[in-house]
Amino acid sequence: MDIIDTPFQPRAQTILELREFSRKLVRELGFMRHTLADSGLAPSAVHAIIEIGAKPGIQARDIASILRLDKSNASRQIARLEAAELVTRQTSSDDARSSELYLTAAGQKLRRKIDKFATDQVSDALRRLVPEDQQTLVRSLALYADALAQGHERTRTAAPPVSNARIVDGYRPGCIGDIASLHARFYAHHAGFGVFFERRVATELAAFAEGLPAPGQALWLVMEGERTLGSLAIDGDLKKRVAHLRWFIIDGSLRGSGMGRELMARAMAFVDAHYDETFLWTFKSLDAARHLYESFGFTLAEEAEGTQWGATVTEQRFTRRPTSPG
Template identity: 70%
Template structure:
């Protein structure tokens, strides 16, 4: 069979086509309207409700980073949602100077309505796409969205760019960085040794080497090419159950909201694919437990064990997808 070289589409043509498709997506998804998703809210408010629902306890600063809103616009948005009885604030348990945002019962009800609207919208569209093209569509949209996010990360001023430094997938050097984060933290506080560091490095290397893979994902918070926080989802498509693994945040980022952002990415990922998510930890990690429980994880079992190389009270937490 002869191989025929198909002339590449000029870059200028590709740019124009992507711009046109982007405008069409904005119009068809309803972002040009004054309200969105069958609600009485503006598009930015709808997205705020979704993000707060995905990350209960999120700070206004982190919400603004995710939505690409400045401080004043974020404050006005949150104030309007509060006035509408959809959002409530509570004083942060980690920092009394900041507050945490939660949906009220009315806000949760609205979020479910928005989710159903969006699910129906996507489902109806997919009926017009043949099955073999659906996964390609998801992959290429993800590539496009990631490319836009990375470009925005470069343009975002320092001091308010925590969300834009979160990268998905394997990054060179991340296996050593993440293993080192685990080793230092658990050695200093719990006396874990070489067995634990080797276990993390070996299992993470095997996991990362298989990426990209269906139902599996790795998120990293990176500064200057070094991973300072991580979280992975190791999902089983046959059972519909996902395993949350390698969640660690460097001490320098404590209280920055990076851990909550990583959890938000992960919960959005699992809610679209799996019915249940579980994680293993051990008794005494109170700050981590508080974060897990804010995302609806619940303790399901605990017993003494040595899977980390040291005897601890191992705990299993589980969460049903929304």
């Protein structure tokens, strides 16, 4: 089948439109007002309440980082919340020099009020969209927010990407533990997975690596010195000519480095030379990963709720066939 390229509008026009939409979102969500969500608090204080409620015990420096505030501004906001008896501070059990933040009963009540206000606001807007447009909106906003966050992180840290990271083929000592650790941390945060999931990743990956090298099988690692910071494997059946893309993960320190896309490019060249079809399993809401998969020709084939990983998630199966030339 021929591929027809859809013409894109000039990048400058896209930037102008996104800026206009961003300004409109800021206005419509109420960020230009003196208070937010009928709370009597400034927008930054409202967001501090939300973050402390979501992560009881969070430290002040983390609030500053999440809200993109300088430390002095964050300290003033937290001090005001303490004075209003919405937040309480406790000495950290791990480090006496640090303190943990918690919402008081009044703070919890205010957070519930803020949550209801925001839920009603979003629900009212969604009623004006058909379900298909709702899902498109969620995916697009997730990609946009993630791209903005990546740019902010590069500006904030002023640190160059890892320059000596390299991609290598095949097993390296220690890679199984590193890959299992990367998966465990990422999916604990994004899907609530625990030891059951980490054990499965480690044992299944170890069994796969033990059989390498093998026809139709491949493992690529992103290495920095002796550490593994990323991975991708192709576990295929040459007789059926179907490949399974597995254990694709990249450490956060490599975000924006292009290593994830390079891993995918190598894997796609490999499967196109050996297989008629490639599939992968992922979880709903991982929109940045989905965008990458789709850019390499994967399409959503099925999705269903499952519990096999130790928590209830919506699993998604994506498939890809080599692009026919001409």
